Amino acid sequence: MIRPMTESTTTFDPVELLGERFLAAIAAVAPGVGEGADPMISGSKRAELGDFQSNAAMPLAKRLGMKPRELAGAIVEKLDVADLCEPVTEADIAGPGFINLRLRADALAGLLARMDAPELGMPAPAEPRTIVVDLCGVNLAKQMHVGHLRATVIGDTLARVFERLGEKVIRQNHVGDWGLPIAMVTRKLQAEAGAGRLDLEALTLDELDRLYKLAQFECAGQGKGLAIVEKFGLGPKIEAELSAKHAEAMEHLAGAKATLVALQAHEPGVYAVWKRIYEVTMGACLEACGRLHTRITEAANAGESSYSEELRGVVEDLVARGVAEESDGALVVRLDAAGDGGIAEPCLIRKSDGGFLYATTDMAAVRRRVRTLGADRVIYTVDARQGLHFRQVFAAARKAGYATKPGASGPSVLEHAAFGMVLGEDGRPFKTRSGENVKLGDLLDEAVERAARTVAEKNPELGEGERREIAEAVGIAALKYADLSGERIKDYVFSFDRMLAFEGNTGPYLLYALVRTRSVFRKALEAGVALDYADAPIVIGHPAEKALALELLRYPSAVRGVAAALEPMRLCGYLYGLAGAYSSFYDSCHVLKAESEGLRRSRLRLCALTARVLADGLETLGLPTVERM
Ligand code: ARG
Numbered sequence: 257m258i259r260p261m262t263e264s265t266t267t268f269d270p271v272e273l274l275g276e277r278f279l280a281a282i283a284a285v286a287p288g289v290g291e292g293a294d295p296m297i298s299g300s301k302r303a304e305l306g307d308f309q310s311n312a313a314m315p316l317a318k319r320l321g322m323k324p325r326e327l328a329g330a331i332v333e334k335l336d337v338a339d340l341c342e343p344v345t346e347a348d349i350a351g352p353g354f355i356n357l358r359l360r361a362d363a364l365a366g367l368l369a370r371m372d373a374p375e376l377g378m379p380a381p382a383e384p385r386t387i388v389v390d391l392c393g394v395n396l397a398k399q400m401h402v403g404h405l406r407a408t409v410i411g412d413t414l415a416r417v418f419e420r421l422g423e424k425v426i427r428q429n430h431v432g433d434w435g436l437p438i439a440m441v442t443r444k445l446q447a448e449a450g451a452g453r454l455d456l457e458a459l460t461l462d463e464l465d466r467l468y469k470l471a472q473f474e475c476a477g478q479g480k481g482l483a484i485v486e487k488f489g490l491g492p493k494i495e496a497e498l499s500a501k502h503a504e505a506m507e508h509l510a511g512a513k514a515t516l517v518a519l520q521a522h523e524p525g526v527y528a529v530w531k532r533i534y535e536v537t538m539g540a541c542l543e544a545c546g547r548l549h550t551r552i553t554e555a556a557n558a559g560e561s562s563y564s565e566e567l568r569g570v571v572e573d574l575v576a577r578g579v580a581e582e583s584d585g586a587l588v589v590r591l592d593a594a595g596d597g598g599i600a601e602p603c604l605i606r607k608s609d610g611g612f613l614y615a616t617t618d619m620a621a622v623r624r625r626v627r628t629l630g631a632d633r634v635i636y637t638v639d640a641r642q643g644l645h646f647r648q649v650f651a652a653a654r655k656a657g658y659a660t661k662p663g664a665s666g667p668s669v670l671e672h673a674a675f676g677m678v679l680g681e682d683g684r685p686f687k688t689r690s691g692e693n694v695k696l697g698d699l700l701d702e703a704v705e706r707a708a709r710t711v712a713e714k715n716p717e718l719g720e721g722e723r724r725e726i727a728e729a730v731g732i733a734a735l736k737y738a739d740l741s742g743e744r745i746k747d748y749v750f751s752f753d754r755m756l757a758f759e760g761n762t763g764p765y766l767l768y769a770l771v772r773t774r775s776v777f778r779k780a781l782e783a784g785v786a787l788d789y790a791d792a793p794i795v796i797g798h799p800a801e802k803a804l805a806l807e808l809l810r811y812p813s814a815v816r817g818v819a820a821a822l823e824p825m826r827l828c829g830y831l832y833g834l835a836g837a838y839s840s841f842y843d844s845c846h847v848l849k850a851e852s853e854g855l856r857r858s859r860l861r862l863c864a865l866t867a868r869v870l871a872d873g874l875e876t877l878g879l880p881t882v883e884r885m
Pocket residue numbers: 390392393394395430431432618621636638
């Protein structure tokens with residue numbers, strides 16, 4: 257019988273279990289030194305020597321000034337793994353002090369049987385923590401582009417992982433829906449509608465996007481150009497032309513500022529236009545979020561506008577408590593002291609003209625998320641290029657006490673889950689041929705379109721409706737998986753061909769692996785084989801069976817690993833490995849035609865557990881799945 261584990265150590269992962277036992281042995285051998293040691297458990301390099309090995313003795317012996325083999329011997333003496341491993345003796349110490357371990361087949365079977373429960377080794381915690389995930393973050397009046405794909409997909413996956421672990425998750429869509437650029441387009445729309453050139457009711461996002469750019473252009477001054485003209489004396493004609501243009505832009509800008517004031521005062525005419533912009537943008541955004549199989553809904557909407565009433569109070573509070581100070585007419589929070597984060601650049605919270613900034617809103621957001629929503633951890637899934645901004649905001653919020661829950665002894669964890677860029681095949685930021693951002697909607701359409709062609713090729717017998725459904729799932733899964741399966745911080749090259757391949761570490765491959773794993777049950781039904789495997793004794797004999805068992809047991813730690821490092825790629829890699837282990841198992845072990853009735857039931861149970869882990873993992877990643885493909 258494997259010893260029961262406490263809640264904090266509900267693991268079925270042999271690597272973690274052995275690690276715990278080694279830690280205890282090391283602590284007993286070297287009290288005071290061994291407690292924090294790394295047990296260094298890894299898969300064995302040489303299968304004939306064992307399944308796992310611990311390399312802990314070598315570095316520790318150095319610290320203790322002992323001979324490594326001697327220390328290894330002492331560890332083995334104190335080691336208590338009889339319920340997990342074949343007896344470990346002197347003979348299992350190899351080379352300079354590696355300790356080889358061979359798992360007992362019955363221990364493996366016992367662990368698997370315990371994991372084979374509805375929660376798959378991840379029971380809900382007694383006291384869930386509150387995790388706020390800042391994701392999506394689109395901007396009003398602009399099309400979603402490929403950058404928002406990452407903020408949406410990675411953010412939602414991280415949120416799902418915490419949900420799977422039983423934590424309380426609150427998604428927050430920090431929509432860029434306030435400030436001068438939004439006032440510019442609001443004013444532009446008002447003018448267009450006033451002149452009868454635009455029907456606000458029929459407004460589309462494309463039209464909005466166009467008018468946004470136009471408004472930006474109109475308000476862009478010619479200051480730089482004028483300076484050049486003057487410096488090089490390019491002549492009075494061009495100077496006059498530019499001057500006139502500049503004056504015109506300044507007029508537009510002044511108008512936009514007035515619109516912002518009106519917007520802030522919720523003046524009905526202006527506010528109604530803004531509301532329309534909001535509806536059109538967010539309608540399209542939430543539609544894309546739905547199509548992307550995310551759990552991002554209207555409930556997550558917490559845009560910059562939702563903080564507009566709080567900004568003055570935040571700034572006053574920071575000034576009153578001496579957290580913010582004046583600098584050249586502006587207000588800043590200094591962060592250069594070591595205790596404040598040692599950041600040279602201060603966090604600007606009010607411009608000299610009195611305007612608030614992106615950081616001011618983010619300060620208010622930290623305060624609401626931690627102090628009102630009760631976040632223990634706030635995770636920001638935002639482009640890596642905003643790294644400095646978040647370091648400043650986090651440090652300033654900590655300095656102001658906004659990151660500490662009422663009554664808590666220390667601040668909650670604020671983390672920037674930064675991600676890299678999406679690149680084109682030429683290695684440069686992914687753009688259309690004309691140099692524009694690629695619209696997210698177009699990208700989804702093309703992925704699905706291409707998936708449909710492959711699906712039709714592989715299954716010519718499918719009806720139109722089913723083919724569409726499958727293609728939608730395969731296309732979306734491919735796109736999301738490509739975004740999730742690399743190291744988050746790295747840039748990646750966007751390639752439809754690569755992401756849609758049915759072989760290799762891709763979304764379609766994993767969807768197909770799930771279909772294949774389930775197909776054995778269809779075959780069993782057809783062959784009239786009883787599906788009475790639910791509580792069959794598990795038998796681990798064949799090496800491929802053992803490899804699959806070991807892989808299955810790692811599932812809970814793979815999911816926890818994502819939560820700890822905020823790296824979805826860990827779960828992707830895990831599922832890919834599991835699919836491979838299943839494939840080898842299925843190739844080398846008969847299931848329906850197993851040598852005995854007991855073996856058949858045991859193997860069916862392994863198949864069923866594999867299918868459940870795969871399905872659970874794909875759902876946790878947020879990939880849509882299919883019944884056939
Ligand atoms: N709207 C921002 C952008 O497009 C992203 C918002 C990120 N979240 C935040 N709390 N600042 O860059």
